[in-house]
Amino acid sequence: MKTLFVSYRVSDLARSLAFYTALGYAELGRVELGGGARLVLLTFPGEPAASLELVHRPDAAPVDVGTGFDHLAIQVDALASTLDTLTAAGLRPGPLQYPGGPQGPKTSWLTDPDGYRIELVEWPPGHPDGITAADFA
Template sequence: MKTLFVAYRVTDLDRSLDFYTALGYTELGRVTLDDGARLALLKFPEEPVVTLELVHRPGGVETGGVDHVAIQVDALDATLKRLTEAGLEPDPVQYPGGPEGPKTSWLTDPDGYRIELVEWPPGQPDGLTEAAFS
């Protein structure tokens, strides 16, 4: 088994698409369901498959229930500069594992979902593995 993607319930699909495309996602496609719900399927350009789905259901949307999604970046400082220039408001850089650990910054989307941007230290394998906890 493997995780395919995260799906967020959003209140305004266009507003959320503007936010996530400014973050760097690209839209692969949209689906409209029989009940009027609309889905937008997104991925980062270097990813081979969809990793984020935005779901808008007519008649009101209850958001929340998700703490955050973590996104790996190659160069956090450059990413934060680009996001700020795009009108987004990332938080200052943090070092949750100390100065030798990962660099992180937080961002909040229009519906209040939190996004953790992570730059791994040199030599750290991509993603979290058992080795990170030993």
């Protein structure tokens, strides 16, 4: 088994698409569900498949991010330049942080238009992609 993608309900599809494309995602495809409801699948360039799904259901109850979801983590190659790019695109990422000390990963946080938190992570040189069992040895 493996995780396919994360799915977010969004209140304003155009606003959320503008945010996530500024973040670097590209639209892979759409599924029209009827009644104005739709799914939009997103991927980062170079990813083999969708990694994020935006679900817009205008006739459903309001979007509530307070359901136990904490955050989405996104790996970046160069966090400082990513923060510059996001700021130039009108997004408001937080400051560069070093939660594991100066030799550990670099992180920054931002929030999407519906209040979902996103953690941007740059691994130190030589660290494999993602978190593995080696990180807990």
